[in-house]
Amino acid sequence: MTSRRHLLTGAAAAGLGAAAGAGVVAAAHGDSPARVAAAPGGQPALGTAIVAFHGARQAGVAEDPPAHAAFVAFTLPATADRRGLARMMRLLTDDAARLTRGEPALGDTDATLAPLPARLTVTFGFGPGLYRAAGLRPPVADLPAFRIDRLEQRWSGGDLLLQVCADDPLTVAHTQRMLIKDTRPFAAVRWVQQGFRRSPGIHAPDHTQRNVMGQLDGTANPRGAEIDPAVWNEDGSTTIVVRRMRAEIEKWDMLSVADKENAVGRRLDTGAPLSGTQEHDEPDFTKLDDSGLPAMPDFSHVTRARVTDPALKLLRRPYNYDGVPNAAGHPDAGLIFASFQKDIARQFVPVQQRLADKDLLNEWITPIGSAVFAVPPGCAEGGWIGEQVLG
Amino acid sequence: MRPEATSRRNRWLGGPRWIQRLLVAAAAFLVVALPGVPAWAHAQLASAVPAPDAALSTAPAAVTLTFNEQLNPEFTTIVVSDAGRQRVPASAPAVSGAAGTVRIEGALGEGAYTVAYRVVSTDGHTIQGSYGFTVGDAARPPVAAGESSGGLPVGVLIGIGAVGLGLAMVAGYLYFSGRRRQRGSA
Ligand code: HEM
Numbered sequence: 251m252t253s254r255r256h257l258l259t260g261a262a263a264a265g266l267g268a269a270a271g272a273g274v275v276a277a278a279h280g281d282s283p284a285r286v287a288a289a290p291g292g293q294p295a296l297g298t299a300i301v302a303f304h305g306a307r308q309a310g311v312a313e314d315p316p317a318h319a320a321f322v323a324f325t326l327p328a329t330a331d332r333r334g335l336a337r338m339m340r341l342l343t344d345d346a347a348r349l350t351r352g353e354p355a356l357g358d359t360d361a362t363l364a365p366l367p368a369r370l371t372v373t374f375g376f377g378p379g380l381y382r383a384a385g386l387r388p389p390v391a392d393l394p395a396f397r398i399d400r401l402e403q404r405w406s407g408g409d410l411l412l413q414v415c416a417d418d419p420l421t422v423a424h425t426q427r428m429l430i431k432d433t434r435p436f437a438a439v440r441w442v443q444q445g446f447r448r449s450p451g452i453h454a455p456d457h458t459q460r461n462v463m464g465q466l467d468g469t470a471n472p473r474g475a476e477i478d479p480a481v482w483n484e485d486g487s488t489t490i491v492v493r494r495m496r497a498e499i500e501k502w503d504m505l506s507v508a509d510k511e512n513a514v515g516r517r518l519d520t521g522a523p524l525s526g527t528q529e530h531d532e533p534d535f536t537k538l539d540d541s542g543l544p545a546m547p548d549f550s551h552v553t554r555a556r557v558t559d560p561a562l563k564l565l566r567r568p569y570n571y572d573g574v575p576n577a578a579g580h581p582d583a584g585l586i587f588a589s590f591q592k593d594i595a596r597q598f599v600p601v602q603q604r605l606a607d608k609d610l611l612n613e614w615i616t617p618i619g620s621a622v623f624a625v626p627p628g629c630a631e632g633g634w635i636g637e638q639v640l641g
Numbered sequence: 642m643r644p645e646a647t648s649r650r651n652r653w654l655g656g657p658r659w660i661q662r663l664l665v666a667a668a669a670f671l672v673v674a675l676p677g678v679p680a681w682a683h684a685q686l687a688s689a690v691p692a693p694d695a696a697l698s699t700a701p702a703a704v705t706l707t708f709n710e711q712l713n714p715e716f717t718t719i720v721v722s723d724a725g726r727q728r729v730p731a732s733a734p735a736v737s738g739a740a741g742t743v744r745i746e747g748a749l750g751e752g753a754y755t756v757a758y759r760v761v762s763t764d765g766h767t768i769q770g771s772y773g774f775t776v777g778d779a780a781r782p783p784v785a786a787g788e789s790s791g792g793l794p795v796g797v798l799i800g801i802g803a804v805g806l807g808l809a810m811v812a813g814y815l816y817f818s819g820r821r822r823q824r825g826s827a
Contacts, residue, residue: 505765505766538722538728541722541755541757541770541771542721542726542757543718543759543769544718547759547767549716608715610761610765613761614765
């Protein structure tokens with residue numbers, strides 16, 4: 251994780267007049283969950299925790315993902331131009347800088363909701379259409395069509411993305427509302443996807459979370475120093491792919507544990523590869539069982555998705571969604587699959603192509619939404635996100 | 642100690658009602674839990690060429706496994722290994738309906754071989770298993786036949802099923818005979 255983007259504690263750092271000297275945030279660097287409890291003065295450390303907004307790289311990428319997220323995509327009008335976009339980004343950057351340090355946005359109509367940022371981050375992504383509107387060549391292109399896709403317009407595409415993450419859903423809701431309000435003169439809301447992960451304090455910070463399908467999800471993610479070569483370009487930019495993956499939970503739940511494990515290639519309880527015993531054992535694709543079958547099924551998700559080159563890995567940062575069940579009681583659940591990588595064409599597309607060609611997990615997951623965005627570099631205090639692109 | 646409390650406890654623990662309840666609970670559990678246990682209705686190996694334990698005088702050119710359900714062609718693995726657990730070069734499996742075939746490249750020498758399969762039925766369940774055959778006068782097939790689905794060997798599942806059925810029958814008998822007795826004494 252970047253040293254630049256260390257976590258500050260809200261009360262002390264932002265001078266909000268809230269109780270000073272809030273405790274260390276447990277999620278920061280492996281503190282025991284017991285220390286989350288409360289900071290001196292009655293301000294819970296979780297609520298006042300701040301992730302620095304300013305820096306050479308945007309926040310909301312390399313940090314441990316907070317528990318709640320809203321992905322908000324916008325469509326630009328045909329009249330959008332570079333100057334208008336720059337105006338919009340100045341305004342939104344100012345909002346995001348304030349809100350992430352626990353201050354109300356300018357003209358905030360619900361200022362009382364601002365003081366508990368709870369590790370709030372706002373990450374901006376620019377879709378291909380934003381570059382075209384500005385008269386620039388887009389650095390990202392829509393994904394090719396994959397045969398497994400069942401994409402719905404209502405979850406796909408977008409010219410501008412705001413990824414809003416925090417450890418508290420009310421903070422996310424307030425931030426989303428304020429940012430949408432200020433974007434309204436410039437762009438129309440295209441889609442919003444809200445998701446969640448395990449809450450802080452539920453288990454040790456370095457524990458891999460489980461997703462709605464019950465799997466440990468994130469085991470093979472690059473961590474620490476491994477993130478840099480996979481994710482960040484020289485200039486501090488990166489890219490994000492957002493795919494809404496519906497999980498066919500009703501069908502998934504008909505499977506035995508062994509069926510589920512064969513689909514992924516890892517044990518359901520420990521997350522260990524089927525060729526090993528511990529979660530972080532390297533999968534051994536050459537290992538055979540007594541009858542001569544590969545211990546890692548050749549059609550399992552991990553076998554197919556495997557990336558070994560450190561420069562080609564994806565930083566997956568998925569959130570679960572769990573909507574309203576239908577009248578028959580069938581869940582509307584799945585993943586808002588988000589991944590960060592330097593280069594979508596070089597890193598993401600080959601993995602998705604292999605998975606589309608063959609992956610037993612496809613029997614229970616369906617891409618129903620898809621969008622790509624460039625994530626421009628961060629900015630210094632006084633600067634604005636997108637200044638290198640639109641300035 | 643108060644006498645009526647003791648006697649109630651004795652009746653509860655020692656009397657047939659306790660056993661009845663346990664058995665009814667066990668039967669109810671099995672009735673509820675068993676549909677969740679896979680492998681009753683899922684694909685199984687129906688026939689194989691060469692057959693399990695076959696002692697062949699001439700080397701087979703292909704192995705064809707036929708299941709009792711359609712296979713998902715994308716997810717069919719069939720591996721033939723020799724006695725040294727080395728994989729015999731073979732084609733990718735060709736799947737047609739419920740059958741998968743691998744063509745063996747080159748002639749198999751005399752010896753014992755193992756056929757192992759991992760296939761997925763169209764409803765997504767994985768079935769895997771293996772069996773042996775020999776070519777020439779090699780002594781015995783190397784690996785005992787086995788098939789599993791959902792992780793539990795079929796034998797174990799059948800065992801669970803048999804015990805469950807037995808318990809359910811005993812429980813049913815006790816339950817109904819208990820009711821009859823109650824009605825009789827009323
Ligand atoms: C609902 C959709 C999905 C589910 C439930 C899912 C689940 C999982 C699980 C359980 C693992 C193993 C543990 C881990 O390393 O995190 C995994 C690994 C992985 N998945 Fe997915 N996944 C989904 C979609 C995708 C998509 C869309 C992609 C990219 C196109 C992808 C790429 C990967 C990669 C690269 C790995 C790591 C492979 C390795 O090197 O070991 N997954 N996924």
